[in-house]
Amino acid sequence: MTNDKTMSIDFTVAIPTYNSANRLTKLLDKLRQQTDLDQITWEIIVVDNNSTDNTAQVVQEYQENWLADVPLTYILEPEQGAAYARLRAVKEAQGELIGFLDDDNLPNPDWIVQAHTFAKNHPQAGALSGQIHGEFEVEPPENFQRIQAFLAIREHGSTPHQFEPQNLRLPTAAALVVRRKAWQESVPQRPHLKGRLAGSMLGGEDYEPLLYMHKAGWEIWYHPDLHTYHQIPHWRLERDYLLSISRGCGLATCQLRMVNAKPWQKPLIIIRNLLGSLRRVVLQFLKYRGQFKTNLIAACEMEFFWGSLISSFLVVKRSSLT
Structure with missing residues (x-):
């Protein structure tokens, strides 16, 4: 039909x-x-x-x-x-x-x-x-x-x-x-x-x-x-897949924040995202240091935070190519 x-x-x-x-x-x-x-x-x-x-x-x-x-x-x-x-x-x-x-x-x-x-x-x-x-x-x-x-x-x-x-x-x-x-x-x-x-x-x-x-x-x-x-x-629910999808979600963070941003706001968003993500990476490391191989959930959260941190650099790279 x-x-x-x-x-x-x-x-x-x-x-x-x-x-x-x-x-x-x-x-x-x-x-x-x-x-x-x-x-x-x-x-x-x-x-x-x-x-x-x-x-x-x-x-x-x-x-x-x-x-x-x-x-x-x-x-x-x-x-x-x-x-x-x-x-x-x-x-x-x-x-x-x-x-x-x-x-x-x-x-x-x-x-x-x-x-x-x-x-x-x-x-x-x-x-x-x-x-x-x-x-x-x-x-x-x-x-x-x-x-x-x-x-x-x-x-x-x-x-x-x-x-x-x-x-x-x-x-x-x-x-x-x-x-x-x-x-x-x-x-x-x-x-x-x-x-x-x-x-x-x-x-x-x-x-x-x-x-x-x-x-x-x-x-x-x-x-x-x-x-x-x-x-x-x-x-x-296997470790490799969960780590991969967690990082993938993080990698889009900065780009999503750019969708509705005015041109003058974009440098500030990149810096804020970079610093905020770095802070979360450091806090996660201090909280779960030595546990990332045994604590899958903490490892996935860390992958998301790393992905979010990297997303700032991806936005800068993309801007330089356009």
């Missing part, structure tokens, strides 16, 4: 995916079970970001026996990077609201109706996110909650509130709902941060669009009744 361009759509579920055909089937099954949608028209767009597995075939098989009144569309996005997959999803989406779900996120049955109702009641919300719980193949390490945000696990309590973009306190793009109008009016077509590509764990692509929306005056909200579950396989 393909999109009927004349059909009025309230909500688009956009699924960026890469070589995850097995996970995609679980997500599509969950979406088939969404409830209380009698008054909401919706569609699903699967954006295949150059998969080499049978993703296209899986979507085709689901299209043959899909919900009659819910368009299910397959799109190939050849430009590699999660940021480009999301940009393509926004370009193709027909819904007033776009709910991004990574292929390893499983939403509650009321995910769409919860997001739609909250956005309707908060017309200045350019984006909103909820609780993302971890479902682990193996038991996570002790004190894992200190670094769980690096794996897009977010649990911010039971009270709705606005995020703080000015402090880089923002939701992840996993299970993020955006207002299409806010994205189209605010987010440029060529992002600085493209997503984690081969050979690089540089993050930050989740936050960049939200910072543009914030600059344009849109609010970014947390809705505690919006629940999804992030599937965490055993290899994502």
